[in-house]
Amino acid sequence: MPYNIPVEATLDVIGGKWKVVILCHLDKGDKRTSELRKLMPNITQKMLTQQLRELEDDGMVKRTVYDQVPPKVIYSLTEYGWSFKPILDAMCSWGETHMEANNLE
Amino acid sequence: MPYNIPVEATLDVIGGKWKVVILCHLDKGDKRTSELRKLMPNITQKMLTQQLRELEDDGMVKRTVYDQVPPKVIYSLTEYGWSFKPILDAMCSWGETHMEANNLE
């Protein structure tokens, strides 16, 4: 199924409900699973894992497991994921402006 | 329902299945409804209208009706919509790179 326009390839990668939010958090530093959950109070464990797996499959996120008890898992952006950072920053600051304009803050 | 992170405000605006694609087309020039349909072969009339209305409600798109027979309607970006153009361009070119990297073109 070829794309009708290249931007659809981008949407395929970031198209999940939580993916952009996850990427935004990771671009401010590597995070443990539990840290991501605190940053996203409304996400379930299932969705967090699922969205992270898909981002991993698309090469955006790297998963590092520390073999210890209790378990420790760190998520970080790959080089490919970092190439997306300019877009993330732009989306973030655009959102801030939007919120201010509507006195929603 | 406050946002946990500002980027969610952005996602609220561009979160429909076709919205980013529509914005991409409009940022290359104003378009009639029928032109948009040709550019997006897989969208239905219903979805096209629906996504355009939501973009209109969010102040991203302007709808101009020419009172004639047969009807003619032109969609264009508002000033607010243009403020989103840098992100659109970035998403487009990122998508192109992504497609090339996967030999999908």
Place this chain on the structure above:
DNA sequence: CCGTATCCTGAGCGATACTG
């Protein structure tokens, strides 16, 4: 040409409980 009105499908998502 452009938009609306219905009806309906299904997959994305949530809730919950359980495992190493």
Place this chain on the structure above:
DNA sequence: CAGTATCGCTCAGGATACGG
């Protein structure tokens, strides 16, 4: 702490037909 496994539902999105 981190991840899996089910189950079930909502609702965004699709199909179709009609109307100005």
